[in-house]
Amino acid sequence: MIVVLFLILYIVFSREKYLEVVSEESQQKEIETMEEVVTSQTLIEEEVTLDGAVQEEVMEDEKKTQDDEGASGEKEKKTDTKDSSVLRIGMINDLHIKASQSREVIREKYTEKINYFIEKMNNDFHPDFIVVNGDVIEGTDSDEKFGEIELELTKDLFDEADAEKYWVIGNHDLRAVNKKHWKRALEIGYLNTSFEKKGYGVIILDTNLQIEDGGDDYAGGQLSEEQLDFIDDELGDFDGKAVIFSHYPLFKRKNKESDKYVLIYSELEDIFDDDGDVVAVFSGHREKLLFEEVENVWHYVAPGIIRNSKYEGYFSEITIRGDKLSIDGYYLNDNGKYDRVHLEN
Numbered sequence: 001m002i003v004v005l006f007l008i009l010y011i012v013f014s015r016e017k018y019l020e021v022v023s024e025e026s027q028q029k030e031i032e033t034m035e036e037v038v039t040s041q042t043l044i045e046e047e048v049t050l051d052g053a054v055q056e057e058v059m060e061d062e063k064k065t066q067d068d069e070g071a072s073g074e075k076e077k078k079t080d081t082k083d084s085s086v087l088r089i090g091m092i093n094d095l096h097i098k099a100s101q102s103r104e105v106i107r108e109k110y111t112e113k114i115n116y117f118i119e120k121m122n123n124d125f126h127p128d129f130i131v132v133n134g135d136v137i138e139g140t141d142s143d144e145k146f147g148e149i150e151l152e153l154t155k156d157l158f159d160e161a162d163a164e165k166y167w168v169i170g171n172h173d174l175r176a177v178n179k180k181h182w183k184r185a186l187e188i189g190y191l192n193t194s195f196e197k198k199g200y201g202v203i204i205l206d207t208n209l210q211i212e213d214g215g216d217d218y219a220g221g222q223l224s225e226e227q228l229d230f231i232d233d234e235l236g237d238f239d240g241k242a243v244i245f246s247h248y249p250l251f252k253r254k255n256k257e258s259d260k261y262v263l264i265y266s267e268l269e270d271i272f273d274d275d276g277d278v279v280a281v282f283s284g285h286r287e288k289l290l291f292e293e294v295e296n297v298w299h300y301v302a303p304g305i306i307r308n309s310k311y312e313g314y315f316s317e318i319t320i321r322g323d324k325l326s327i328d329g330y331y332l333n334d335n336g337k338y339d340r341v342h343l344e345n
Contacts, residue, residue: 087200089318090121090163093133093247093284094304096172098142099150106153113305113313114154116338118161120330125317128197130163131204133284134170134247135304139177147176151185166193169206170247170285171220179206192227194234200320201238201277203231207248221248221285223264228271235275241323242278249283249301251294269295279323282316289314289329291343298325298345313338 095114099106121127137150151173158165167186169179179191191206209222223231235242244250252265272278273295280298287308290301300318303311313332318325327343 084198085321087198087243087320088125088127089243089282089320090117090125090127090130090161090315091133091245091282091302091318092117092130092305092315093168093302094135094170094287094307095132095154096135096138096304096306097150097154098138099146099153101146104149104153106150106157110305111157113315113332114157115160116313117315118158120315120317122160122162127163127317129202130158130161130165131245131282132158132165132167133245133282133302134168135172135284136167136170137173137176139172139175142176144177144181147173148181148185151177151182155186166204166245168204168245168247169208171208171218174208174218179208179210192230194230196238196240199240201234201240201242203234203242203244205231205244205246205250207246207250221264223268228264228267231268232271232275235271235277238277240277241320242275243320244278244281246281246283248285249290249299250281251292251297251299269297272297279320280325282318289341291327293345300325300327300343302329303331 092114095110097106097110121130136154137147139147142150167188169182169191173182177185183189183191190204192204194201194203196202205223205227207221207223208218209220209224211217211219231244250265250268276296278297280300282300282302284302284304286301287303288301289303289308289311290299292299300316302316303314305313305315308314311329311331313330315330317328317330319327323345325343325345329341329343330338331341333339
């Protein structure tokens, strides 16, 4: 009897021990399986993060994390914006806008690019002012009335920008409207003007010279004697460095001896040389990207948002510190993302 009881107890004890071992092995396998799942998930998350980082690099840090914005991003913006020695300018040019005549709305291929520029100015760059540097509308085949409508619609878009706006008249604008209607549509009172911002002098120029008084024929890239005197006087009145905005470039291209604008270039160079404080002239018109020093003055020529397929959507963030220029140009790549080109003197 005692032997039988002993055998029963031995069998029960052995069974519990076996179940405990099996349970531990099962739990260990379950843990290992969970660890494999976590490891795989971690790898997947790392791949997503990497893809995001690559995309941010392609977008030139267009999308930053909230932590980055809350730390170094905002701090740098605030410091730069408050620094009285730093002038920040947003520039966009050669929009060549065409609106739908049936609906009187600007086509989406223009509004997408302009709205992105405005968003970048408002949320990232925070310029001291914005310059829309000529050829705002295409003008070709538009009558005077519809040309004004196109300008008014464009002004409505740019009204969303927080910074002050300045408008430069271009040759294509004058294909549809005259100078009086240009000012009326944009609600401005100038064609040539000057002002000071953060100790820098700024000149806005109309480089479409009226051939006859009261006429609508213009010589592109030309300045009158009155305008040359205006430039000379304004530069003399500025206390610090100065910059100039003109739709037409104001320098003679190298190896272009037959350039029809060479006469005003030589006169301007004399004025710039006498003054000595002109840092740069910013322009468009040629649909090329040029950055060149001519007689101690830097000339930056920017492409427009439509006509240069290599730089579609192009706009500029210009930072000036004394006589030092730092320019970031943004444009759409083949993947529909914005790339950046950086220029500095």
